[in-house]
Amino acid sequence: MDQLEKRFLTARKNAIAADYLHLNDMQRRGVLATEGPLLLLAGAGSGKTTVLINRISNLLRYGRGSDTDEIPVPVSEDAVVFLEQYAAAPDPEQRPLVQFLCAVEPVKPWEVLAITFTNKAANELKDRLEHMLGENAQDIWAATFHSACVRILRRDIDKLGFTRDFTIYDTDDSKRVIKDILKDLNMDEKSFPVRSILSAISKAKDSMQTPADFERMTASSGDWFKSRICRVYELYCERLRSANALDFDDIILYTVKLLQSDPLTREYYQHKFRYILIDEYQDTNHLQYLLASLLAAGHGNICVVGDDDQSIYRFRGADIENILSFEREYKGARTIRLEQNYRSTQNILDAANSVIRHNHGRKGKTLWTDNVRGDKVLIKTAFNESDEANYVVGQIMMAYRRGVSWRDNAVLYRINAQSNALEYAFKRNGVPYTVVGGTKFFDRAEIKDILSYLCVINNPDDDLRLRRIVNVPSRKIGAATIERAEQLAVQTGMSLFQVFQNSRDYPELKNSSSKLISFTELILQMKSSCPNMELIEFYDLVCEKTGYVRMLEEKNDPDSRTRLENIRELSSSIMGFLENQPDNPTLAGFLDEIALYTDLDETNDRDNSVTMMTMHSAKGLEFPYVYVVGMEEGLFPGNKAMGDDEELEEERRICYVAMTRAKEMLILTNARQRMLFGRTTPCAPSRFLSEIPEGNVNWIGKPDTRGSRQDLTDNRDAHYDDSFPWHRTSQERRRPASSEQSFRRPSSWTPPASSGKTSLHLQPGDSVTHTAFGSGMVISVRPMGGDALLEIAFDQVGTKKLMLNAAASRLQKK
DNA sequence: TGACCACAGTTTTTT
DNA sequence: ACTGTGGTCA
Numbered sequence: 120m121d122q123l124e125k126r127f128l129t130a131r132k133n134a135i136a137a138d139y140l141h142l143n144d145m146q147r148r149g150v151l152a153t154e155g156p157l158l159l160l161a162g163a164g165s166g167k168t169t170v171l172i173n174r175i176s177n178l179l180r181y182g183r184g185s186d187t188d189e190i191p192v193p194v195s196e197d198a199v200v201f202l203e204q205y206a207a208a209p210d211p212e213q214r215p216l217v218q219f220l221c222a223v224e225p226v227k228p229w230e231v232l233a234i235t236f237t238n239k240a241a242n243e244l245k246d247r248l249e250h251m252l253g254e255n256a257q258d259i260w261a262a263t264f265h266s267a268c269v270r271i272l273r274r275d276i277d278k279l280g281f282t283r284d285f286t287i288y289d290t291d292d293s294k295r296v297i298k299d300i301l302k303d304l305n306m307d308e309k310s311f312p313v314r315s316i317l318s319a320i321s322k323a324k325d326s327m328q329t330p331a332d333f334e335r336m337t338a339s340s341g342d343w344f345k346s347r348i349c350r351v352y353e354l355y356c357e358r359l360r361s362a363n364a365l366d367f368d369d370i371i372l373y374t375v376k377l378l379q380s381d382p383l384t385r386e387y388y389q390h391k392f393r394y395i396l397i398d399e400y401q402d403t404n405h406l407q408y409l410l411a412s413l414l415a416a417g418h419g420n421i422c423v424v425g426d427d428d429q430s431i432y433r434f435r436g437a438d439i440e441n442i443l444s445f446e447r448e449y450k451g452a453r454t455i456r457l458e459q460n461y462r463s464t465q466n467i468l469d470a471a472n473s474v475i476r477h478n479h480g481r482k483g484k485t486l487w488t489d490n491v492r493g494d495k496v497l498i499k500t501a502f503n504e505s506d507e508a509n510y511v512v513g514q515i516m517m518a519y520r521r522g523v524s525w526r527d528n529a530v531l532y533r534i535n536a537q538s539n540a541l542e543y544a545f546k547r548n549g550v551p552y553t554v555v556g557g558t559k560f561f562d563r564a565e566i567k568d569i570l571s572y573l574c575v576i577n578n579p580d581d582d583l584r585l586r587r588i589v590n591v592p593s594r595k596i597g598a599a600t601i602e603r604a605e606q607l608a609v610q611t612g613m614s615l616f617q618v619f620q621n622s623r624d625y626p627e628l629k630n631s632s633s634k635l636i637s638f639t640e641l642i643l644q645m646k647s648s649c650p651n652m653e654l655i656e657f658y659d660l661v662c663e664k665t666g667y668v669r670m671l672e673e674k675n676d677p678d679s680r681t682r683l684e685n686i687r688e689l690s691s692s693i694m695g696f697l698e699n700q701p702d703n704p705t706l707a708g709f710l711d712e713i714a715l716y717t718d719l720d721e722t723n724d725r726d727n728s729v730t731m732m733t734m735h736s737a738k739g740l741e742f743p744y745v746y747v748v749g750m751e752e753g754l755f756p757g758n759k760a761m762g763d764d765e766e767l768e769e770e771r772r773i774c775y776v777a778m779t780r781a782k783e784m785l786i787l788t789n790a791r792q793r794m795l796f797g798r799t800t801p802c803a804p805s806r807f808l809s810e811i812p813e814g815n816v817n818w819i820g821k822p823d824t825r826g827s828r829q830d831l832t833d834n835r836d837a838h839y840d841d842s843f844p845w846h847r848t849s850q851e852r853r854r855p856a857s858s859e860q861s862f863r864r865p866s867s868w869t870p871p872a873s874s875g876k877t878s879l880h881l882q883p884g885d886s887v888t889h890t891a892f893g894s895g896m897v898i899s900v901r902p903m904g905g906d907a908l909l910e911i912a913f914d915q916v917g918t919k920k921l922m923l924n925a926a927a928s929r930l931q932k933k
Numbered sequence: 934t935g936a937c938c939a940c941a942g943t944t945t946t947t948t
Numbered sequence: 949a950c951t952g953t954g955g956t957c958a
Binding site for chain 2: 236237238263264265266287289290309312366367368370371402431432433434435533534535536556593595597598599714715716733734735736754755757758759760769773795796
Binding site: 308536539794795796797798 | 949950954
């Protein structure tokens with residue numbers, strides 16, 4: 120290689136790097152190292168998504184130009200000089216020419232596969248890519264493991280003996296199947312809990328054990344218990360197969376099987392995906408690892424991003440070993456650590472680092488930051504859970520008066536049950552809050568019912584969902600009838616629906632035959648009108664013709680009203696689907712989307728309330744003020760983790776995740792006694808608290824330095840007197856540049872006045888009574904064209920959105 | 934076939 | 949404390 124070529128290579132690298140000067144050194148290395156296996160260890164708040172996005176943009180712009188010594192075209196002195204100048208002083212105008220000179224096989228969008236775990240993450244990735252790359256980004260496969268696999272299976276699953284219109288069973292569907300099997304096998308649900316059977320099956324699938332493999336394994340151990348479960352597993356697979364259904368594990372499992380068994384399909388995808396990126400690699404299970412390595416085997420360009428310290432999903436199969444042994448699995452892998460944190464203050468990071476250092480099975484990373492030292496981490500020991508809740512709400516109210524928005528606060532807990540005491544205190548003090556998690560929209564019975572109708576219309580042979588809705592609303596088709604029909608279905612090999620249709624031919628169904636047939640006709644009639652209608656009109660038709668809506672209207676109690684509203688809500692998510700997915704606006708397309716998309720409640724950025732959620736749900740989020748409650752032995756770490764090192768380390772990682780959510784201020788609280796599951800028990804402070812260096816904390820009411828009497832008597836107002844390190848105003852504090860700043864409001868902020876024709880003036884925090892929904896608290900008021908959208912948290916029926924003018928006559932301010 | 938009562942379980946959650 | 953479920957009875 121001559122001198123000029125050497126100069127060219129250096130100049131090329133520098134010129135490409137010049138496009139990424141806004142990144143720090145490590146981030147830029149992650150962007151430019153395009154070839155071969157790469158492990159990106161991205162600590163909390165280290166700008167991981169930014170690296171992913173820029174990495175993809177680099178691939179599309181320059182291909183492997185930044186990471187190869189190839190020189191595709193002869194080099195001229197002029198070109199080298201030009202690049203050297205560009206690298207020294209980049210001029211955006213020149214970029215096209217730079218791209219022309221530096222690119223080595225620029226990557227096509229459809230050659231990139233970017234996999235995430237959640238739809239939310241996938242969408243965020245897509246949005247940011249589109250923002251950076253424009254239309255081009257549309258063709259990048261940015262998807263969750265499951266949606267990518269469904270896409271692959273919809274093309275080729277017939278090679279595995281399913282048909283391409285397979286349905287997807289969610290966890291509830293799977294449970295239903297297990298329950299049915301247990302009944303058939305005369306097995307007791309108490310000795311064989313559905314949950315643990317399901318997890319045993321999931322585990323077997325994760326290690327690619329067929330029921331036969333499973334049997335072989337258990338036969339040698341002679342474990343009767345396991346052999347029963349094995350039988351259930353066997354039947355479970357059979358039933359899903361005959362229903363042409365896949366559960367969530369199957370989606371990955373069969374994709375792996377397909378790729379393993381069918382060379383053509385395998386080679387197609389291995390060739391197609393030149394570059395593979397996998398986010399949150401620490402959360403992958405064994406099957407997902409296999410899938411990734413199968414796909415990457417073609418070009419070998421696999422980049423995994425993750426943080427072993429944030430692996431908190433062991434209970435659902437995540438195998439931390441995948442990330443720990445990446446370098447061993449992929450020869451020649453490079454590792455880049457992103458350790459600069461842009462989120463938290465020094466004190467918060469020091470505290471979090473010290474806690475996580477107590478773990479052994481980890482890669483080892485130490486986060487550092489340029490941010491200010493900030494306030495010390497605050498630990499508050501409260502008397503009991505309601506004292507704790509009052510303290511938290513009091514601190515948040517004090518901060519509010521100083522100009523901190525409600526939404527700048529998050530309260531994190533280990534288990535959902537802890538939210539009760541908090542909600543009570545927040546309600547009583549009129550502080551708006553939102554609980555994340557709990558019952559999901561798509562888990563509500565009425566939603567499942569309506570979706571089941573749609574599934575059955577889409578595919579009448581879907582026995583499972585048919586059974587769910589055949590008698591809802593009541594059509595006088597009872598359990599006995601269904602039981603008999605089911606037996607016939609098994610005997611004849613027909614689906615339940617077919618048996619219903621032919622019920623006149625079977626004496627044992629004679630009595631209910633007319634009811635059954637009018638039901639099947641109802642379904643078929645709807646099915647035939649489906650192709651001729653807009654999906655949204657069809658939805659209304661289904662709601663009406665099935666009598667489901669009428670059933671709820673006739674009941675007319677608060678509960679039914681909520682259900683009706685949810686059904687209407689579902690129609691708006693159909694509209695959302697139609698907006699986003701113009702390519703496949705069919706019923707089948709919608710059902711596919713819905714099956715993998717459980718998380719439609721986009722967190723409303725505009726409503727201003729304190730967020731309450733589990734530490735698990737908080738992963739990936741950040742808040743200026745974070746309260747972690749329930750820092751007690753037995754709760755966090757939980758009793759179930761005691762004495763199990765692996766579990767304890769997982770709890771510690773959860774603690775690390777929770778602590779690193781905080782940007783400015785971290786408050787940890789524990790109670791000296793707590794009522795949980797109806798029992799009050801004394802609690803010792805969590806071991807994690809003592810793992811924080813004393814220099815980084817300020818512990819209020821540490822158990823051995825203060826009596827408990829005081830807390831008992833004036834816990835209601837105690838929080839106003841507690842010292843809180845407010846020695847600096849939040850405006851003086853240095854915060855990293857981020858979009859979160861934009862919604863900070865001045866301290867004089869008052870909620871927008873409600874407008875409109877009524878004399879009712881409401882603002883967040885007001886208590887109201889509604890003639891139908893009972894008493895509640897106004898969470899937000901948003902003016903809207905002469906009217907206002909109210910969001911009210913009712914004590915009995917949950918949070919509702921109402922239009923002020925329409926609701927005014929039924930509302931009264933307390 | 935539907936209503937009522939007793940009883941058990943109760944981490945964390947996505948797809 | 950609370951909720952959901954399964955079994956029993958009218």
